Amino acid sequence: MTEVTASEDVRPPIAGGGDRVVPGLFALAIFTSAALVFTVQPMATKLVLPLLGGSPSVWNTAMVFFQAALLVGYAYAHALQRLTSMKAQVAVHLALLLAAALFLPLRISGALGDPAPEAPIGWLLTTLTLSIGAPFAILSATAPLLQAWYARVRVGHVDGQNPYVLYAASNLGSFLALIAYPVLIEPLLTLSGQRAGWSGGYAVFVVMVVALAVVAWRRGGHWGGEQGAGEVAPLERSAPIAWREKIVWVLLAAAPASLMLGVTSHLSTDVASAPFLWVAPLALYLLTFVIAFQTRPLIPLPVTLALAAAMGLACIAFSAFRSGDWLFLFGLNLVTFFLLALMCHQRLAQRRPPPDRLTEFYLLMSLGGVVGGAFTALLAPILFNNVWEYPLVLVLVGLARPLDRSPIRNREVYLFVAAVIACAIPPILSAMFQVDWDFAWWFSNNVTGDMPRLTLMILIVAVVAGLLLRDRTPAYVAIAAMIALTTHYIGRGYEAKFTDRSFFGVMRIGTTQDPRLGGEVHVLMHGTTLHGAQPRNPxxxxxxxxxxxxxxxxxxxxxxxxxxxxxxxxxxxxxxxxxxxxxxxxxxxxxxxxxxxxxxxxxxxxxxxxxxxxxxxxxxxxxxxxxxxxxxxxxxxxxxxxxxxxxxxxxxxxxxxxxxxxxxxxxxxxxxxxxxxxxxxxxxxxxxxxxxxxxxxxxxxxxxxxxxxxxxxxxxxxxxxxxxxxxxxxxxxxxxxxxxxxxxxxxxxxxxxxxxxxxxxxxxxxxxx
Structure with a gap:
């Protein structure tokens, strides 16, 4: 699909305009609002801690709320564009900012009483809506709204033709706030001090919006208009965006959002327990936006595509095996998530529409975030008894890769067949081991006694074939799916005998042998944490x-x-x-x-x-x-x-x-x-x-x-x-x-x-x- 380009302005663009105050003020306001948004997220989950405990699922469900509130904010920013007068837009936004201030300082509403342990999701989502929904949603509207204003205020300037670079400032603010919360804010401030400080930050942001309103009202020559014009003209309307393109935007945004929550659940459930585990995936998620929406991305898209192809296949191959070097598995999963999220976000940045369609673009991006987050945090625990959503999305995100439509070559057919054979061998050998044929006995004792390790060795062929076929998107995704099915088929026999899932996590019951306790012992695992054991011998x-x-x-x-x-x-x-x-x-x-x-x-x-x-x-x-x-x-x-x-x-x-x-x-x-x-x-x-x-x-x-x-x-x-x-x-x-x-x-x-x-x-x- 061809990239949508910005509409042309009748006036030649002004390279610099001789003014750095206005771009700086817009960037600072967007940075501040993003920092407030991502400070309130861990603070809100901390406020709800005495009611629902500290399960990672509480954070994942809260993330769905934040994504939904972001969608509401972006929908409001998009709807506000129906007011052609920028003065009216500023007035409405200031009024709503002041109205949302009535919810300060932030607190958890007790209107719903205590949560029911059997059904905590609805309680959590509703309580967060009543408690912080208004200020969070109105702040969330800042990034698209101020970028739309910037495009109008800076019309005729080069930077006004690409207001999307301000999205990098927004995500940089989010990233720094997220890192600062556990490292600086929580150790140095009490919770009441955090609430008071956040309220003060909100007041400072309102003052910044007032300053921007002054800019909009004046609209002097330095900002691309005529002295004393008194109003900023709306941008010229470009052609409507095709529905197919809109669906692509939603899907490209949904995949990283799903992966972010999926990798958090996978690492905490299947790899190792580690404090602040939720920080790393979310921080990397925000960092990908910063890179993707830069004028000159630090990592070019072709490099991202090559690295993401290799790391994606390797990560899928390891995803079913929970033993091994946990630091290696942490690094592998986080690097893979970063590259796949960056690939999707760079593909989004590549397809961004003209500035007059900016709020519509962000609205559909936020809708994708809600879809991806809701699938992982709300739907997957109902559909799956384990964290199956993570390898599933790892496979499906391959569909975001560009499609090579050139004729298929014989070499590519041979590579695909080699991948199919490599993926078929481990299940066949596993079946042979189980029926204990003579050959299988010899093979398992003389070649390897470790079926997962043997599987990974054989699958190197499939990984290399998939990497070489990375531009053939259907073949690449098919190989990724085969690798996932193979590893999970092998992994099934080396893990717990019983697995089930609740809102609070995945519980596994496994067996081990302890001869001095009479043989078989049942063990209960919550993620990677052992929660008890009982010998079966009476x-x-x-x-x-x-x-x-x-x-x-x-x-x-x-x-x-x-x-x-x-x-x-x-x-x-x-x-x-x-x-x-x-x-x-x-x-x-x-x-x-x-x-x-x-x-x-x-x-x-x-x-x-x-x-x-x-x-x-x-x-x-x-x-x-x-x-x-x-x-x-x-x-x-x-x-x-x-x-x-x-x-x-x-x-x-x-x-x-x-x-x-x-x-x-x-x-x-x-x-x-x-x-x-x-x-x-x-x-x-x-x-x-x-x-x-x-x-x-x-x-x-x-x-x-x-x-x-x-x-x-x-x-x-x-x-x-x-x-x-x-x-x-x-x-x-x-x-x-x-x-x-x-x-x-x-x-x-x-x-x-x-x-x-x-x-x-x-x-x-x-x-x-």
Whole structure:
């Protein structure tokens, strides 16, 4: 399809116009609005954290809201162009900016009450709409609206013929704000300070729009018009855009938006847990816009097309295999995402229409963002039981490549056949291994015992063939699809035996062998985080394992409390496999507080785990919902032991470790009751903020790091770090006599509160030590 070119102006363009103030003012205003838009996104999800926890799905769903609000803003900017008077446009926009200021400072509306754990998506989208929808949408309109104004104000100048370069300034503001939030804003400002600062930034932006209004009203000779004209003439209308071209715009915008959320889910689910994982894909996504809409892109499109072809095929080949060097897999997936998103956005920039169609272009781009984001965040979790949407879009994005219509050569046919054969060999060998033919036995033992690795070696042929056929788009996409099907067919036999998906993530139940525990052991995985295990041999099945084993701090605390009380009331935040139910006596009461209904269903299914169904003496209660909300409905002074066990993965629900949260736990305890904070985490130091919170509250506390024994069975126990708290010294009496429990030294680390959390500091302390 041919590129749409800008309409010609009857006057020769002025090269510079001798004025840098007006372009600078427009660029600064667009930069500021974009920075505000991308500061409010992590801030809003932080505000909603106490209601829905820290699951990556909360961020992905919130991203769909932001994309939809962006669509509303762009639709408003496009509709405003129906007013031919630029003065009227400015007046309307200023009025709406002032009206949206009534929602400041930003807060989360309580109109809908607490979310239902079974259906949180609708609640989250509606609550965000009521809380920040108006200011976010009106700010989102800035980029297309100010570019449209710029094209009119700078008519007759060279820069006025290409206002799209200001989109690079917009995305640069977004990029810098996104990076600054976790690194600078969150560590230095409380949440209330962030809300106040954002409100101040909004006021500054309104002043900038007023300054731009003055420019529009004056429209002197320096800005391309006649002195004292008093109004900016509308641009000449170009030919309407064909519907086929509009659909292409939507699809080119949808693919990167889907990939952005898909790669986030894939990395956090299938590769490794890492703090701030959502930052990298979104930052790269914004960076591709900056490069694509530059006058002279840093990476030319032909280079992007070649690199994207190679990395796309390589990434698809690795996407089904979750073991290996996680740093390599992180890098491979992020670089591939960056190149594929850049390819789509450069193709969009290549097809941009004349300036008079600018707002229509951005409207359809934002529609594509909503379509791609909604598919990944809302539809895919319903359609798929795993993160299948990611490899699917990796394949389909190949359709965005230019199409070579020249005659097909024999060499290209041979390459395609070679790719087909290479993709067919691994499934055939896998089938041979399964039926255990003599040849298969010899091959697996003498050539390789690692079928995924052998598959990757064979698929090098298909990857090279696909790269050489990259300009033959149908052949390239077909090869990519075959590679995906082959790797996922092979990968299926080396992963979990059961997989299901909820709003809060993908849960896998796998099996491993531990001969000293009687053979087969079922394990529960949430992404790459192990959440519990249970031997299937009846002799070992009711023994709490891993973090909950009798010798760990959790096991010690449970048994100590049970020695005190013939009938103990125990509460556990975080269900996992239900291993704590292995301690329940007939006289005890035990309640699990769990946010994910899927976890409760799996833990109670005897086919998977039997701690609750067979091992617990008597009924075990589960309360669904975020623990901060559900614990508020429990009777004060009723618990002997509260175990807070929700911090082992990357998505740490920080609101469960704040001073206010710990105060809530203490309120539920009997005078000599205890709270055990399970603080094992592979990425963050969360012990010092928790200890600092205990010291601020002036309550007794002790700390223990338990190292698993090399002599114990592999799945019997796990190294565990815990902090135990009590409202009284009486509650910690037995623990103080145990040398395994020690008092932590004083720390200068600031305690976390509902108004202040510093995850970057926790990350830095962890890796420094």
């Amino acid at each position: 002799a070992f099945a009711c023994m709490p394992s891993l973090y909950y084993a009798p010798l760990t701090p959790i096991g010690q605390a449970t048994q100590t409390i049970q020695l005190r009380r013939p009938a103990a009331n125990i509460g556990v935040i975080g269900l996992g496999t239900g291993a704590m139910a292995g301690y329940k006596r007939a006289e005890d009461r035990m309640t699990f507080f769990e946010i994910d209904p899927l976890v409760d269903r799996l833990a109670r299914d005897p086919e998977h785990f039997t701690f609750i169904s067979d091992c617990a003496a008597g009924p075990v209660r589960t309360v669904l919902g975020d623990a901060r909300l559900t614990l508020d409905r429990e009777a004060p002074g009723s618990y002997d032991l509260l175990l807070i066990d929700a911090f082992s993965s990357d998505a740490v629900p920080t609101h469960l470790l704040t001073v206010e949260a710990i105060e809530g736990y203490l309120r539920l305890l009997k005078p000599d009751g205890v709270v055990v904070l399970h603080l094992s985490n592979r990425n963050l130091d969360i012990t010092l903020p928790a200890a600092a919170a205990a010291r601020r509250l002036g309550i007794p506390n002790l700390h223990q790091v338990y190292q698993e024994s090399d002599a114990s069975p592999e799945m019997a126990e796990a190294s565990t770090e815990a902090l135990i708290l009590s409202p009284s010294e009486e509650g910690l009496a037995e623990f103080r006599r145990d040398p395994r429990w020690r008092t932590l030294a004083d720390t200068e680390v600031r305690p976390w509160t509902d108004d202040y959390v510093n995850l970057v500091g926790s990350l830095w302390r962890h890796f420094r030590n």
